Amino acid sequence: MAGDTILVVDDESDLVHGLRRTIRMDIDCRVLTAENGFQALDILSKEAVDVVLADVLMPNMDGLTLLERIKSLDPAVTVIIMTAYGTIEKAVEAIKKGAYDLIQKPVDEDRLIHLLRKGLELNRLVRENARLSEAVSRTETAGSMVGRSRPMRAVFEKIHMLAQSDVTVLVRGDTGTGKDLAAQAIHQLSRRGHRKLITVNCPALPESILESELFGYRKGAFTHATDDHLGMFDQANHSSIFLDEIGDLNLPVQTKLLRVLQDKEIRPLGCNRSHLVDTRIIAATNRNLELKIKENRFREDLFYRLKVATLTMPSLDQIREDIPLLVDHFLERVASEQDKARKSVTPGVLNHLVGRQWPGNTRQLENLIRGWYAVVPDDRISTAHLAEDSLPAVCSTELIDLDKPYQELKEQAIGVFTLEYLNRLLGKTGGNVSAAAQLSGMKRQSLQKIIRRYGIDVQQMRS
Numbered sequence: 001m002a003g004d005t006i007l008v009v010d011d012e013s014d015l016v017h018g019l020r021r022t023i024r025m026d027i028d029c030r031v032l033t034a035e036n037g038f039q040a041l042d043i044l045s046k047e048a049v050d051v052v053l054a055d056v057l058m059p060n061m062d063g064l065t066l067l068e069r070i071k072s073l074d075p076a077v078t079v080i081i082m083t084a085y086g087t088i089e090k091a092v093e094a095i096k097k098g099a100y101d102l103i104q105k106p107v108d109e110d111r112l113i114h115l116l117r118k119g120l121e122l123n124r125l126v127r128e129n130a131r132l133s134e135a136v137s138r139t140e141t142a143g144s145m146v147g148r149s150r151p152m153r154a155v156f157e158k159i160h161m162l163a164q165s166d167v168t169v170l171v172r173g174d175t176g177t178g179k180d181l182a183a184q185a186i187h188q189l190s191r192r193g194h195r196k197l198i199t200v201n202c203p204a205l206p207e208s209i210l211e212s213e214l215f216g217y218r219k220g221a222f223t224h225a226t227d228d229h230l231g232m233f234d235q236a237n238h239s240s241i242f243l244d245e246i247g248d249l250n251l252p253v254q255t256k257l258l259r260v261l262q263d264k265e266i267r268p269l270g271c272n273r274s275h276l277v278d279t280r281i282i283a284a285t286n287r288n289l290e291l292k293i294k295e296n297r298f299r300e301d302l303f304y305r306l307k308v309a310t311l312t313m314p315s316l317d318q319i320r321e322d323i324p325l326l327v328d329h330f331l332e333r334v335a336s337e338q339d340k341a342r343k344s345v346t347p348g349v350l351n352h353l354v355g356r357q358w359p360g361n362t363r364q365l366e367n368l369i370r371g372w373y374a375v376v377p378d379d380r381i382s383t384a385h386l387a388e389d390s391l392p393a394v395c396s397t398e399l400i401d402l403d404k405p406y407q408e409l410k411e412q413a414i415g416v417f418t419l420e421y422l423n424r425l426l427g428k429t430g431g432n433v434s435a436a437a438q439l440s441g442m443k444r445q446s447l448q449k450i451i452r453r454y455g456i457d458v459q460q461m462r463s
Protein backbone atom coordinates (compact mmCIF):
# COMPACT_ATOMS: atom_id res chain seq x y z
CA MET A 1 0.00 0.00 0.00
CA ALA A 2 1.33 3.50 -0.82
CA GLY A 3 2.78 5.06 2.32
CA ASP A 4 4.21 1.76 3.62
CA THR A 5 7.96 1.42 4.03
CA ILE A 6 10.05 -1.74 3.82
CA LEU A 7 13.72 -1.78 4.83
CA VAL A 8 15.98 -4.47 3.30
CA VAL A 9 19.22 -5.22 5.18
CA ASP A 10 21.94 -7.45 3.75
CA ASP A 11 25.69 -7.11 3.30
CA GLU A 12 25.50 -8.40 -0.30
CA SER A 13 24.70 -5.22 -2.16
CA ASP A 14 23.73 -6.95 -5.43
CA LEU A 15 21.19 -9.05 -3.59
CA VAL A 16 19.80 -5.98 -1.79
CA HIS A 17 19.22 -4.16 -5.07
CA GLY A 18 17.71 -7.25 -6.69
CA LEU A 19 15.26 -7.64 -3.77
CA ARG A 20 14.41 -3.97 -3.93
CA ARG A 21 13.46 -4.28 -7.61
CA THR A 22 11.40 -7.40 -6.99
CA ILE A 23 9.46 -5.83 -4.14
CA ARG A 24 8.77 -2.59 -6.01
CA MET A 25 7.38 -4.50 -8.97
CA ASP A 26 4.71 -6.16 -6.80
CA ILE A 27 4.07 -3.89 -3.83
CA ASP A 28 3.26 -0.19 -4.00
CA CYS A 29 5.56 1.02 -1.21
CA ARG A 30 8.85 2.74 -0.40
CA VAL A 31 11.85 0.40 -0.21
CA LEU A 32 14.91 1.55 1.78
CA THR A 33 18.16 -0.43 1.89
CA ALA A 34 21.05 -0.87 4.33
CA GLU A 35 24.23 -2.90 4.07
CA ASN A 36 24.66 -3.57 7.77
CA GLY A 37 22.85 -3.46 11.12
CA PHE A 38 24.24 -0.06 12.14
CA GLN A 39 23.06 1.58 8.93
CA ALA A 40 19.67 -0.07 9.44
CA LEU A 41 19.34 1.30 13.00
CA ASP A 42 20.34 4.73 11.79
CA ILE A 43 17.55 4.64 9.18
CA LEU A 44 15.07 3.34 11.77
CA SER A 45 15.86 6.24 14.12
CA LYS A 46 14.99 8.75 11.38
CA GLU A 47 12.31 7.10 9.26
CA ALA A 48 9.00 5.40 9.95
CA VAL A 49 9.57 1.80 8.82
CA ASP A 50 6.82 -0.84 8.81
CA VAL A 51 8.64 -4.04 7.84
CA VAL A 52 12.32 -4.99 8.00
CA LEU A 53 13.68 -7.83 5.88
CA ALA A 54 17.11 -8.73 7.27
CA ASP A 55 19.72 -11.39 6.64
CA VAL A 56 20.60 -13.50 9.65
CA LEU A 57 24.34 -13.61 8.90
CA MET A 58 26.00 -10.23 8.61
CA PRO A 59 29.40 -8.99 9.80
CA ASN A 60 29.63 -6.74 12.94
CA MET A 61 25.97 -7.00 13.89
CA ASP A 62 24.12 -10.18 12.97
CA GLY A 63 20.44 -10.34 12.11
CA LEU A 64 19.43 -11.55 15.58
CA THR A 65 21.09 -8.65 17.39
CA LEU A 66 19.54 -6.27 14.90
CA LEU A 67 16.15 -7.90 15.55
CA GLU A 68 16.51 -7.35 19.31
CA ARG A 69 17.53 -3.72 18.85
CA ILE A 70 14.60 -3.07 16.48
CA LYS A 71 12.11 -4.63 18.90
CA SER A 72 13.38 -2.51 21.78
CA LEU A 73 13.15 0.64 19.61
CA ASP A 74 9.70 -0.05 18.22
CA PRO A 75 7.96 -3.38 18.93
CA ALA A 76 5.38 -2.69 16.22
CA VAL A 77 7.93 -3.10 13.37
CA THR A 78 7.48 -6.47 11.67
CA VAL A 79 10.82 -8.25 11.13
CA ILE A 80 11.32 -11.04 8.58
CA ILE A 81 14.62 -12.88 8.73
CA MET A 82 16.41 -14.36 5.72
CA THR A 83 18.20 -17.59 6.55
CA ALA A 84 20.69 -19.68 4.63
CA TYR A 85 21.11 -23.42 4.55
CA GLY A 86 22.61 -24.60 7.87
CA THR A 87 21.34 -21.74 10.03
CA ILE A 88 18.36 -23.60 11.49
CA GLU A 89 19.37 -22.92 15.12
CA LYS A 90 19.56 -19.22 14.46
CA ALA A 91 16.22 -19.38 12.70
CA VAL A 92 14.54 -20.88 15.77
CA GLU A 93 16.13 -18.25 17.96
CA ALA A 94 14.88 -15.51 15.64
CA ILE A 95 11.29 -16.64 16.06
CA LYS A 96 11.74 -16.73 19.85
CA LYS A 97 13.07 -13.18 19.76
CA GLY A 98 10.00 -11.90 17.98
CA ALA A 99 10.69 -12.31 14.24
CA TYR A 100 7.43 -12.51 12.34
CA ASP A 101 8.62 -15.22 9.92
CA LEU A 102 11.62 -16.65 8.10
CA ILE A 103 12.46 -16.99 4.45
CA GLN A 104 15.17 -19.18 3.08
CA LYS A 105 17.87 -18.04 0.65
CA PRO A 106 17.89 -18.17 -2.32
CA VAL A 107 14.67 -16.25 -1.94
CA ASP A 108 11.54 -17.54 -3.64
CA GLU A 109 10.00 -14.34 -5.03
CA ASP A 110 6.34 -15.35 -4.66
CA ARG A 111 6.80 -16.41 -1.07
CA LEU A 112 8.70 -13.19 -0.34
CA ILE A 113 5.92 -10.99 -1.72
CA HIS A 114 3.29 -13.02 0.14
CA LEU A 115 5.22 -12.73 3.43
CA LEU A 116 5.86 -9.00 3.04
CA ARG A 117 2.17 -8.32 2.32
CA LYS A 118 1.17 -10.26 5.44
CA GLY A 119 3.88 -8.47 7.45
CA LEU A 120 2.61 -5.06 6.35
CA GLU A 121 -0.93 -6.05 7.26
CA LEU A 122 0.18 -7.19 10.73
CA ASN A 123 2.03 -3.94 11.27
CA ARG A 124 -1.08 -1.93 10.37
CA LEU A 125 -3.15 -3.95 12.85
CA VAL A 126 -0.63 -3.56 15.67
CA ARG A 127 -0.36 0.20 15.13
CA GLU A 128 -4.14 0.64 14.88
CA ASN A 129 -4.54 -1.36 18.06
CA ALA A 130 -1.99 0.80 19.89
CA ARG A 131 -3.71 3.94 18.62
CA LEU A 132 -7.11 2.73 19.85
CA SER A 133 -5.86 1.75 23.30
CA GLU A 134 -4.11 5.12 23.59
CA ALA A 135 -7.40 6.85 22.68
CA VAL A 136 -9.27 4.76 25.27
CA SER A 137 -6.74 5.39 28.03
CA ARG A 138 -6.79 9.11 27.23
CA THR A 139 -10.43 9.25 28.22
CA GLU A 140 -10.25 6.76 31.08
CA THR A 141 -7.71 8.42 33.27
CA ALA A 142 -5.24 11.25 33.74
CA GLY A 143 -2.57 11.07 36.40
CA SER A 144 -4.04 9.59 39.57
CA MET A 145 -7.60 10.72 38.85
CA VAL A 146 -10.52 8.35 38.83
CA GLY A 147 -13.78 8.68 36.89
CA ARG A 148 -15.82 7.14 34.08
CA SER A 149 -18.70 9.58 33.79
CA ARG A 150 -19.04 11.66 30.66
CA PRO A 151 -17.89 14.92 32.38
CA MET A 152 -14.80 13.19 33.80
CA ARG A 153 -13.94 11.64 30.43
CA ALA A 154 -14.16 15.12 28.93
CA VAL A 155 -11.82 16.37 31.70
CA PHE A 156 -9.27 13.61 30.98
CA GLU A 157 -9.42 14.31 27.26
CA LYS A 158 -8.81 18.02 27.87
CA ILE A 159 -5.97 17.33 30.30
CA HIS A 160 -4.21 15.21 27.66
CA MET A 161 -4.78 17.94 25.09
CA LEU A 162 -3.46 20.71 27.38
CA ALA A 163 -0.43 18.60 28.25
CA GLN A 164 0.61 18.73 24.57
CA SER A 165 1.12 22.49 24.71
CA ASP A 166 2.66 25.16 26.90
CA VAL A 167 -0.39 27.43 27.22
CA THR A 168 -1.29 28.98 30.56
CA VAL A 169 -4.18 27.08 32.10
CA LEU A 170 -6.73 28.24 34.64
CA VAL A 171 -8.32 25.31 36.47
CA ARG A 172 -11.69 26.24 37.91
CA GLY A 173 -14.20 24.42 40.05
CA ASP A 174 -15.63 24.21 43.52
CA THR A 175 -13.57 23.22 46.51
CA GLY A 176 -12.48 19.57 46.61
CA THR A 177 -13.27 18.81 42.96
CA GLY A 178 -9.72 17.74 42.11
CA LYS A 179 -8.23 20.97 40.68
CA ASP A 180 -4.91 20.22 42.32
CA LEU A 181 -4.84 16.69 40.88
CA ALA A 182 -5.76 18.02 37.44
CA ALA A 183 -2.93 20.57 37.52
CA GLN A 184 -0.48 17.84 38.51
CA ALA A 185 -1.72 15.62 35.68
CA ILE A 186 -1.32 18.40 33.08
CA HIS A 187 2.26 18.89 34.21
CA GLN A 188 3.14 15.19 34.51
CA LEU A 189 1.81 14.38 31.06
CA SER A 190 3.60 17.33 29.46
CA ARG A 191 7.13 17.41 28.03
CA ARG A 192 8.16 19.10 31.30
CA GLY A 193 6.75 16.22 33.37
CA HIS A 194 10.13 14.71 34.30
CA ARG A 195 10.95 17.91 36.21
CA LYS A 196 9.47 18.83 39.57
CA LEU A 197 6.21 20.78 39.57
CA ILE A 198 6.65 23.83 41.80
CA THR A 199 3.45 24.44 43.78
CA VAL A 200 2.62 27.75 45.37
CA ASN A 201 -0.27 27.77 47.78
CA CYS A 202 -0.94 31.49 47.42
CA PRO A 203 -3.01 32.13 50.59
CA ALA A 204 -0.63 30.06 52.73
CA LEU A 205 2.28 32.42 52.05
CA PRO A 206 2.11 35.63 54.10
CA GLU A 207 1.79 38.69 51.86
CA SER A 208 5.04 40.07 53.23
CA ILE A 209 7.09 37.20 51.79
CA LEU A 210 4.98 36.12 48.84
CA GLU A 211 6.77 38.38 46.39
CA SER A 212 10.26 37.40 47.51
CA GLU A 213 9.29 33.71 47.48
CA LEU A 214 7.87 33.94 43.96
CA PHE A 215 10.54 36.08 42.36
CA GLY A 216 13.55 35.58 44.65
CA TYR A 217 15.94 38.22 45.98
CA ARG A 218 19.56 39.30 45.95
CA LYS A 219 21.74 39.47 49.01
CA GLY A 220 21.18 42.80 50.79
CA ALA A 221 17.77 43.43 49.14
CA PHE A 222 16.27 43.84 52.61
CA THR A 223 17.45 43.51 56.22
CA HIS A 224 17.39 39.72 56.51
CA ALA A 225 18.51 38.99 52.95
CA THR A 226 21.93 37.59 53.90
CA ASP A 227 22.22 35.46 50.73
CA ASP A 228 20.81 35.33 47.20
CA HIS A 229 17.55 33.42 47.13
CA LEU A 230 16.17 31.64 44.06
CA GLY A 231 12.47 32.39 43.64
CA MET A 232 9.84 29.80 42.76
CA PHE A 233 9.62 30.99 39.16
CA ASP A 234 13.34 30.32 38.76
CA GLN A 235 13.01 26.95 40.49
CA ALA A 236 10.32 26.13 37.94
CA ASN A 237 12.53 27.09 34.96
CA HIS A 238 11.95 24.50 32.17
CA SER A 239 9.22 23.04 34.38
CA SER A 240 5.76 24.26 35.48
CA ILE A 241 4.58 26.38 38.37
CA PHE A 242 1.18 25.72 39.94
CA LEU A 243 -0.37 28.80 41.50
CA ASP A 244 -3.08 27.34 43.71
CA GLU A 245 -5.90 29.58 44.98
CA ILE A 246 -4.77 32.37 42.69
CA GLY A 247 -7.99 34.28 43.45
CA ASP A 248 -6.53 35.09 46.86
CA LEU A 249 -3.46 36.99 45.60
CA ASN A 250 -3.22 40.64 46.57
CA LEU A 251 -3.25 43.34 43.89
CA PRO A 252 0.47 44.31 43.96
CA VAL A 253 1.52 40.67 43.45
CA GLN A 254 -1.13 40.31 40.73
CA THR A 255 0.55 43.19 38.90
CA LYS A 256 3.97 41.51 39.10
CA LEU A 257 2.51 38.23 37.97
CA LEU A 258 0.93 39.92 34.98
CA ARG A 259 4.40 41.08 33.95
CA VAL A 260 5.70 37.50 34.06
CA LEU A 261 2.81 36.33 31.93
CA GLN A 262 3.29 39.13 29.41
CA ASP A 263 7.06 39.15 29.08
CA LYS A 264 8.12 35.79 30.54
CA GLU A 265 10.59 37.85 32.58
CA ILE A 266 11.10 38.09 36.31
CA ARG A 267 13.05 40.54 38.42
CA PRO A 268 14.22 39.33 41.83
CA LEU A 269 14.02 41.86 44.69
CA GLY A 270 17.16 43.99 44.92
CA CYS A 271 18.11 43.25 41.32
CA ASN A 272 18.00 45.99 38.71
CA ARG A 273 17.77 43.63 35.73
CA SER A 274 15.07 41.18 34.72
CA HIS A 275 15.79 37.80 33.21
CA LEU A 276 13.81 35.40 31.07
CA VAL A 277 12.27 32.26 32.53
CA ASP A 278 10.82 29.32 30.63
CA THR A 279 8.07 28.40 33.06
CA ARG A 280 4.68 26.98 32.22
CA ILE A 281 1.95 28.48 34.40
CA ILE A 282 -1.01 26.52 35.71
CA ALA A 283 -3.31 28.35 38.11
CA ALA A 284 -6.37 27.23 40.04
CA THR A 285 -9.18 28.90 41.89
CA ASN A 286 -12.55 28.13 43.39
CA ARG A 287 -13.33 31.83 43.59
CA ASN A 288 -15.75 33.72 41.42
CA LEU A 289 -13.08 35.78 39.67
CA GLU A 290 -15.63 37.66 37.56
CA LEU A 291 -17.21 38.94 40.79
CA LYS A 292 -13.79 39.83 42.22
CA ILE A 293 -13.06 41.81 39.04
CA LYS A 294 -16.31 43.76 39.47
CA GLU A 295 -15.32 44.52 43.04
CA ASN A 296 -11.84 45.63 41.86
CA ARG A 297 -10.20 42.85 43.85
CA PHE A 298 -8.82 40.98 40.83
CA ARG A 299 -7.14 42.45 37.76
CA GLU A 300 -9.15 41.86 34.63
CA ASP A 301 -6.05 41.84 32.40
CA LEU A 302 -4.48 39.14 34.59
CA PHE A 303 -7.71 37.14 34.43
CA TYR A 304 -7.59 37.10 30.62
CA ARG A 305 -3.88 36.25 30.59
CA LEU A 306 -4.56 33.33 32.91
CA LYS A 307 -7.53 31.88 31.17
CA VAL A 308 -5.85 31.28 27.81
CA ALA A 309 -7.19 27.80 28.40
CA THR A 310 -9.71 26.92 31.08
CA LEU A 311 -10.37 23.54 32.59
CA THR A 312 -13.51 23.36 34.68
CA MET A 313 -13.80 20.52 37.17
CA PRO A 314 -17.31 19.12 37.62
CA SER A 315 -18.79 19.04 41.12
CA LEU A 316 -19.39 15.65 42.69
CA ASP A 317 -23.08 16.31 42.15
CA GLN A 318 -22.45 16.37 38.38
CA ILE A 319 -20.55 13.07 38.46
CA ARG A 320 -22.72 11.13 40.88
CA GLU A 321 -22.37 7.99 38.78
CA ASP A 322 -18.65 8.01 39.63
CA ILE A 323 -19.30 7.84 43.38
CA PRO A 324 -19.15 4.00 43.62
CA LEU A 325 -15.84 4.05 41.72
CA LEU A 326 -14.46 6.81 43.94
CA VAL A 327 -15.61 5.01 47.10
CA ASP A 328 -13.79 1.91 45.91
CA HIS A 329 -10.72 3.96 45.07
CA PHE A 330 -10.56 5.63 48.50
CA LEU A 331 -11.33 2.40 50.41
CA GLU A 332 -8.38 0.83 48.61
CA ARG A 333 -6.07 3.83 48.88
CA VAL A 334 -6.54 4.53 52.59
CA ALA A 335 -6.20 0.82 53.45
CA SER A 336 -2.91 0.55 51.58
CA GLU A 337 -1.60 3.91 52.89
CA GLN A 338 -2.32 2.89 56.47
CA ASP A 339 -1.50 -0.79 55.96
CA LYS A 340 -4.91 -1.82 57.24
CA ALA A 341 -7.44 -4.42 56.10
CA ARG A 342 -9.57 -3.06 53.30
CA LYS A 343 -13.05 -2.07 54.45
CA SER A 344 -16.18 -2.49 52.35
CA VAL A 345 -19.59 -0.83 52.35
CA THR A 346 -23.08 -2.32 52.28
CA PRO A 347 -25.30 -1.52 49.28
CA GLY A 348 -27.40 0.65 51.63
CA VAL A 349 -24.39 2.81 52.43
CA LEU A 350 -23.43 3.11 48.79
CA ASN A 351 -26.98 4.12 48.00
CA HIS A 352 -26.83 6.80 50.66
CA LEU A 353 -23.47 8.08 49.43
CA VAL A 354 -24.70 8.30 45.85
CA GLY A 355 -27.87 10.12 46.88
CA ARG A 356 -26.66 12.67 49.42
CA GLN A 357 -25.35 16.19 48.97
CA TRP A 358 -21.60 16.82 48.81
CA PRO A 359 -20.84 20.51 49.26
CA GLY A 360 -17.19 19.59 49.92
CA ASN A 361 -17.17 17.39 46.77
CA THR A 362 -14.67 14.55 46.35
CA ARG A 363 -12.50 15.74 49.25
CA GLN A 364 -15.50 15.41 51.58
CA LEU A 365 -16.12 11.87 50.34
CA GLU A 366 -12.45 11.02 50.84
CA ASN A 367 -12.46 12.51 54.36
CA LEU A 368 -15.56 10.56 55.28
CA ILE A 369 -13.86 7.32 54.23
CA ARG A 370 -10.67 8.27 56.07
CA GLY A 371 -12.85 8.86 59.13
CA TRP A 372 -14.19 5.30 58.93
CA TYR A 373 -10.67 3.92 58.99
CA ALA A 374 -9.93 6.09 62.02
CA VAL A 375 -12.99 5.37 64.15
CA VAL A 376 -14.92 2.34 62.86
CA PRO A 377 -13.45 -1.00 64.02
CA ASP A 378 -15.75 -3.13 61.76
CA ASP A 379 -14.55 -4.13 58.30
CA ARG A 380 -17.96 -3.61 56.73
CA ILE A 381 -19.51 -0.14 56.93
CA SER A 382 -23.29 -0.34 57.32
CA THR A 383 -26.01 2.30 57.54
CA ALA A 384 -25.66 2.23 61.34
CA HIS A 385 -22.22 3.82 60.92
CA LEU A 386 -23.64 6.67 58.91
CA ALA A 387 -24.53 8.54 62.08
CA GLU A 388 -20.76 9.16 62.28
CA ASP A 389 -21.10 11.05 59.02
CA SER A 390 -21.77 14.08 61.11
CA LEU A 391 -23.51 17.34 60.49
CA PRO A 392 -20.87 19.86 61.56
CA ALA A 393 -18.45 18.84 58.81
CA VAL A 394 -21.08 19.35 56.14
CA CYS A 395 -22.31 22.70 57.40
CA SER A 396 -18.81 24.05 57.97
CA THR A 397 -18.35 27.33 56.10
CA GLU A 398 -14.95 26.09 54.97
CA LEU A 399 -16.79 23.79 52.59
CA ILE A 400 -19.16 26.38 51.26
CA ASP A 401 -18.24 28.75 48.49
CA LEU A 402 -19.30 32.02 50.09
CA ASP A 403 -19.04 33.81 46.75
CA LYS A 404 -22.22 32.10 45.55
CA PRO A 405 -25.56 33.96 45.74
CA TYR A 406 -27.27 33.83 49.15
CA GLN A 407 -30.48 32.13 47.93
CA GLU A 408 -28.55 29.36 46.17
CA LEU A 409 -26.36 28.74 49.23
CA LYS A 410 -29.35 28.77 51.55
CA GLU A 411 -31.13 26.14 49.50
CA GLN A 412 -27.99 24.06 49.33
CA ALA A 413 -27.52 24.30 53.12
CA ILE A 414 -31.14 23.36 53.79
CA GLY A 415 -30.83 20.41 51.41
CA VAL A 416 -27.66 19.23 53.10
CA PHE A 417 -29.15 19.68 56.55
CA THR A 418 -32.38 17.83 55.67
CA LEU A 419 -30.56 14.88 54.15
CA GLU A 420 -28.17 14.62 57.05
CA TYR A 421 -30.95 14.94 59.58
CA LEU A 422 -33.14 12.31 57.93
CA ASN A 423 -30.31 9.86 57.40
CA ARG A 424 -29.31 10.10 61.00
CA LEU A 425 -32.92 9.95 62.24
CA LEU A 426 -33.86 6.94 60.09
CA GLY A 427 -30.53 5.30 60.90
CA LYS A 428 -31.47 5.52 64.57
CA THR A 429 -34.90 3.97 64.04
CA GLY A 430 -33.60 1.34 61.59
CA GLY A 431 -35.76 2.75 58.81
CA ASN A 432 -38.96 2.77 60.86
CA VAL A 433 -40.82 5.85 59.58
CA SER A 434 -43.48 5.97 62.36
CA ALA A 435 -40.82 5.89 65.07
CA ALA A 436 -38.80 8.51 63.18
CA ALA A 437 -41.88 10.76 62.92
CA GLN A 438 -42.44 10.48 66.63
CA LEU A 439 -38.81 11.26 67.47
CA SER A 440 -38.68 14.26 65.16
CA GLY A 441 -42.07 15.66 66.18
CA MET A 442 -43.28 15.57 62.55
CA LYS A 443 -46.50 14.07 61.19
CA ARG A 444 -45.89 10.67 59.55
CA GLN A 445 -47.31 11.90 56.20
CA SER A 446 -45.10 15.01 56.20
CA LEU A 447 -42.05 12.91 56.95
CA GLN A 448 -42.99 10.45 54.18
CA LYS A 449 -43.28 13.36 51.75
CA ILE A 450 -39.80 14.67 52.59
CA ILE A 451 -38.31 11.16 52.43
CA ARG A 452 -39.76 10.79 48.93
CA ARG A 453 -38.58 14.25 47.84
CA TYR A 454 -35.00 13.48 48.86
CA GLY A 455 -35.12 9.98 47.39
CA ILE A 456 -34.08 8.25 50.62
CA ASP A 457 -34.26 4.47 50.38
CA VAL A 458 -35.93 3.43 53.64
CA GLN A 459 -35.91 -0.24 52.61
CA GLN A 460 -32.11 -0.20 52.44
CA MET A 461 -31.99 1.23 55.96
CA ARG A 462 -34.10 -1.63 57.22
CA SER A 463 -31.84 -4.28 55.67
Ligand SMILES: Nc1ncnc2c1ncn2[C@@H]1O[C@H](COP(=O)(O)OP(=O)(O)OP(=O)(O)O)[C@@H](O)[C@H]1O
Binds near residue numbers: 174177329363
Ligand atom coordinates in the same frame (compact mmCIF):
# COMPACT_ATOMS: atom_id res chain seq x y z
N1 LIG B 1 -11.24 12.32 40.27
C1 LIG B 1 -10.58 12.07 41.41
N2 LIG B 1 -10.00 10.86 41.58
C2 LIG B 1 -9.34 10.57 42.72
N3 LIG B 1 -9.20 11.42 43.74
C3 LIG B 1 -9.75 12.63 43.63
C4 LIG B 1 -10.46 13.03 42.46
N4 LIG B 1 -10.90 14.29 42.62
C5 LIG B 1 -10.47 14.68 43.83
N5 LIG B 1 -9.78 13.70 44.44
C6 LIG B 1 -9.19 13.72 45.80
O1 LIG B 1 -9.94 14.67 46.54
C7 LIG B 1 -9.09 15.47 47.32
C8 LIG B 1 -9.28 16.93 46.94
O2 LIG B 1 -8.75 17.13 45.65
P1 LIG B 1 -7.94 18.45 45.28
O3 LIG B 1 -7.09 18.91 46.41
O4 LIG B 1 -7.28 18.22 43.96
O5 LIG B 1 -9.17 19.45 45.13
P2 LIG B 1 -9.17 21.01 44.83
O6 LIG B 1 -10.24 21.24 43.82
O7 LIG B 1 -7.80 21.47 44.49
O8 LIG B 1 -9.63 21.60 46.23
P3 LIG B 1 -9.44 23.10 46.82
O9 LIG B 1 -10.14 24.05 45.90
O10 LIG B 1 -10.10 23.04 48.13
O11 LIG B 1 -7.96 23.32 46.89
C9 LIG B 1 -7.68 15.01 47.09
O12 LIG B 1 -7.26 14.18 48.15
C10 LIG B 1 -7.76 14.24 45.80
O13 LIG B 1 -6.83 13.19 45.82
